Amino acid sequence: MEHAVQPEGRRMTVTTASAPAARAARDRFLAFAFTAADVLVEAGTDGIITFAAGAFRVRFGDDGARFVGRHIASLIAPGDQTTFTMALSAMPLRGRIAPLTLRTSDAAQTASVVAAMLVPDPPARLCFTIGPVPAAGTDAVAEGPARLQDPVRFRREAEAVLRAGGAATVGLVEVKGWQALREGLSPDAQRRLREGIGEVLGGAGGQALASEVADGRYGVLAQGRADIEATVRQLSALMRGNPATRQARVEGTGLPLDGGGLASPQAARALRYVLSRFTQAGTAAAAAVGANGGLAGILAQASLRARAMREAIAARRFRLAFQPVVGLADRAVHHYEALLRPVMTPGGPAQTTQDFVTFAEAVGLSGELDWAVLELALGALQAAPLARVAVNISGLSMQSAAFRDRVLARITALGDQLGANGGGRLLIELTETAEIDDMAGAAESIARLRAAGVPVCLDDFGAGAAAFRYLRAFQVDYVKIDGAYVRAAAASARERGFVSAMVELAGSAGAEVIAEMIETPEQADLMRTLGVQYGQGWLFGKPGLLPGQRR
Numbered sequence: 001m002e003h004a005v006q007p008e009g010r011r012m013t014v015t016t017a018s019a020p021a022a023r024a025a026r027d028r029f030l031a032f033a034f035t036a037a038d039v040l041v042e043a044g045t046d047g048i049i050t051f052a053a054g055a056f057r058v059r060f061g062d063d064g065a066r067f068v069g070r071h072i073a074s075l076i077a078p079g080d081q082t083t084f085t086m087a088l089s090a091m092p093l094r095g096r097i098a099p100l101t102l103r104t105s106d107a108a109q110t111a112s113v114v115a116a117m118l119v120p121d122p123p124a125r126l127c128f129t130i131g132p133v134p135a136a137g138t139d140a141v142a143e144g145p146a147r148l149q150d151p152v153r154f155r156r157e158a159e160a161v162l163r164a165g166g167a168a169t170v171g172l173v174e175v176k177g178w179q180a181l182r183e184g185l186s187p188d189a190q191r192r193l194r195e196g197i198g199e200v201l202g203g204a205g206g207q208a209l210a211s212e213v214a215d216g217r218y219g220v221l222a223q224g225r226a227d228i229e230a231t232v233r234q235l236s237a238l239m240r241g242n243p244a245t246r247q248a249r250v251e252g253t254g255l256p257l258d259g260g261g262l263a264s265p266q267a268a269r270a271l272r273y274v275l276s277r278f279t280q281a282g283t284a285a286a287a288a289v290g291a292n293g294g295l296a297g298i299l300a301q302a303s304l305r306a307r308a309m310r311e312a313i314a315a316r317r318f319r320l321a322f323q324p325v326v327g328l329a330d331r332a333v334h335h336y337e338a339l340l341r342p343v344m345t346p347g348g349p350a351q352t353t354q355d356f357v358t359f360a361e362a363v364g365l366s367g368e369l370d371w372a373v374l375e376l377a378l379g380a381l382q383a384a385p386l387a388r389v390a391v392n393i394s395g396l397s398m399q400s401a402a403f404r405d406r407v408l409a410r411i412t413a414l415g416d417q418l419g420a421n422g423g424g425r426l427l428i429e430l431t432e433t434a435e436i437d438d439m440a441g442a443a444e445s446i447a448r449l450r451a452a453g454v455p456v457c458l459d460d461f462g463a464g465a466a467a468f469r470y471l472r473a474f475q476v477d478y479v480k481i482d483g484a485y486v487r488a489a490a491a492s493a494r495e496r497g498f499v500s501a502m503v504e505l506a507g508s509a510g511a512e513v514i515a516e517m518i519e520t521p522e523q524a525d526l527m528r529t530l531g532v533q534y535g536q537g538w539l540f541g542k543p544g545l546l547p548g549q550r551r
Contacts (some may be wrong), residue, residue: 019033039064039130045073047088059130060106072128074115076232077103084114101133110153148198150484151219152460154211155275156432158221159268162257170271171204171220171228172291173235173252174283178216184244193245196238204231213279238418251283253293265396265437268287268294272363273302276355299362309350312369313360318342320376321543322389325536326516328528334389335427339543361396364397370397381425382417384546390427390457395436404445411452418453419428429459429480432467439473446474457514461502471509479506481532483517489526496530503531 032345039059042051049072052064060067060075067075076084080102087097094335097116103109116128135322149157161168175181175197182190201210201220209221220231232252239248278286290301322336323506342356350356360369370393376392397403411418411426418425428449446456457478461467471479481502488495491533499515506513513529518537527535 038132041067041072041075041128041130043126043128045124045126047072047126054130059104059110072126073345074349075105075130077105077109079103079109084338088116097128104130148194148201149211151213151279152482152484154213154219154221155272156207156211158219158257158275159271161221162267162271163264167223167224168257169219169220169224169226169228170255170257170275171201171208171222171226171231171252172255172274172278172286173201173218173220173232173250174278175216175218175229175235175239176249176251176282178248181245181248182215185242185436189242189244193238193242197235200234200238201231203234204228204259213275217278219275219278225256226254228252252496253283253286253291256294258294266294266299267295268363269358269364270298270302273358274298276358280352280355302359302362305359306365309360309363309365310368311438312342313365313372316372316376317345318356318372319379320373322380322546322549323536323543324541325390325534326540328524328535330530331540334534335390336357336546337390338373338392339430340373340392341543356548357394361394366394366404367400370394371403371406374410378410378418378426379413380549382414383550384548386548387546388425388427389546390429392429392431392459395433395442398430398445399436399438399441401441401444404441404448408448408452411454424453424455427455427457427478429457429469430474431459432470435490436470439469443474446476450475458511468505471505471511476509476511478514478534479509479511480514480516480536483515483537484513486517486523486527486537489530490523496526499527499530499532507531510514 019177030281039054039056039298041049043049049068049070052067056062056063056064056067067279073081073084073088084100084102087100096118097114099113099115101111102114104112104114111133112135113131114128116126119125119127125267142492156508158168158170185193197212197218198210202208204210204220204222204226207415208220208226210221211219213219220226220228222228227251232250235252236250239245239250254435257271274286274289274291277289278291287354288298293300316489320338321341322338324333325335325337326333340353340357342353344351350359357366357369360366374391374393380407381387394507430442430446449456455477456474457480458467458470458474458476459480460482461471470476479502481499485495485499503513512533513531514533514534514536516536517523518527519538520539523537524535524539
């Protein structure tokens with residue numbers, strides 16, 4: 001692979017001679033597009049720079065090529081090296097350095113925004129960006145570990161640490177009655193308290209990743225065997241410092257991230273399940289599913305309810321609601337997404353849709369659930385001959401050869417009822433609720449489905465790092481942008497840059513883009529301006545029956 005480094009500006013020339021080189025170039029494009037950066041640096045896991053591009057001559061007075069072979073810390077001013085080294089040491093746990101304001105090592109020691117991500121694909125490497133500090137009144141930059149992270153990203157990073165075998169602890173911390181307490185605070189007081197909570201939780205175990213997974217409920221990912229009880233005491237002290245929150249009661253428990261003898265996929269499913277229950281119902285719910293017994297205890301407790309879940313799936317104790325996906329240019333319906341709606345019963349295996357799905361995965365029933373949903377969707381297609389329907393399939397099922405063969409046999413058996421060779425009436429959305437271990441198996445499933453006339457879509461694109469690996473590894477027809485970006489794009493130029501970059505990246509892979517959770521005409525117009533082809537959300541229709549479908 002040959003690189004020609006441009007001495008100035010953001011353009012870089014990359015001469016590629018292979019598919020891996022093309023993927024590497026795309027990774028670099030992604031890193032640039034997702035930051036307001038003018039310098040891009042890659043380094044090995046030892047911190048030694050292997051690639052440098054961008055405005056090096058403007059910033060540092062010399063060509064980027066001159067910095068290859070130096071340590072990445074040489075770009076940081078001596079007075080900020082300790083902060084940078086601490087952030088660097090946390091990368092194996094976090095997988096990235098969130099945007100951090102540091103001074104660079106140029107003559108003026110310019111304040112700059114430094115960010116980084118760990119790219120795990122062999123060979124593992126560190127990708128750094130350096131850019132200007134936003135002007136006053138523009139998007140704020142997080143300053144260190146106190147920022148509360150997105151819940152989906154928190155879960156996926158916790159799973160990544162678990163799979164990598166790192167020594168870490170997940171803390172589940174709840175401020176009881178937080179919603180009522182918050183109503184007694186002014187907006188400014190709420191902001192200051194939130195910042196204080198972020199600092200307390202971000203300091204767990206020395207340095208931690210924290211997320212507000214629901215109102216008053218926080219997940220903490222800390223290095224080693226962190227003392228979560230100490231974090232609870234610190235948070236209680238913070239609450240006592242404000243008259244409006246003095247009576248707040250803080251509870252928490254720590255969950256060591258070791259498998260307890262479980263295989264990695266089992267441990268990941270157990271972690272996902274307990275986080276789901278904690279998000280829905282707090283620390284009491286986490287304890288009820290066996291959190292105090294570690295990940296092995298969670299699965300042992302879940303196995304007692306697995307029979308009820310299998311019976312619910314077999315008896316089809318759920319229904320499907322269909323939400324339209326429309327072309328943003330003409331607002332014509334392109335297809336409908338089949339959304340799971342479980343029938344909740346007292347004492348049943350789950351009480352929310354998310355809990356239903358994560359519990360099925362935790363006890364190894366995701367394949368059975370995916371098949372049952374697919375069967376209902378195919379039945380609906382037969383009853384609505386003009387409709388096209390997308391069905392969600394988990395990564396666990398997609399990598400299964402047996403599941404793939406069963407689906408293809410069913411499509412072949414239906415034949416003309418789905419149109420010639422599938423006819424595109426059935427679409428598959430690959431969800432990221434469970435990470436794919438067998439990439440080759442999943443790639444084969446996707447290739448064979450597409451060959452049978454079944455388009456494939458990557459769901460929740462941008463919500464986790466795995467989606468970008470999937471886009472590189474799989475040939476897909478559509479990419480669905482996570483709704484969080486749609487909400488944020490209206491207020492943030494940086495988030496609009498994210499969406500624009502994702503659209504360009506998807507297009508380079510031959511995929512069209514769907515934006516979900518569009519609720520206003522302004523959001524729809526913005527997504528179309530950014531290059532998104534399709535939209536989904538309440539603006540275009542709530543989930544319901546297919547055209548011509550009877551109850």
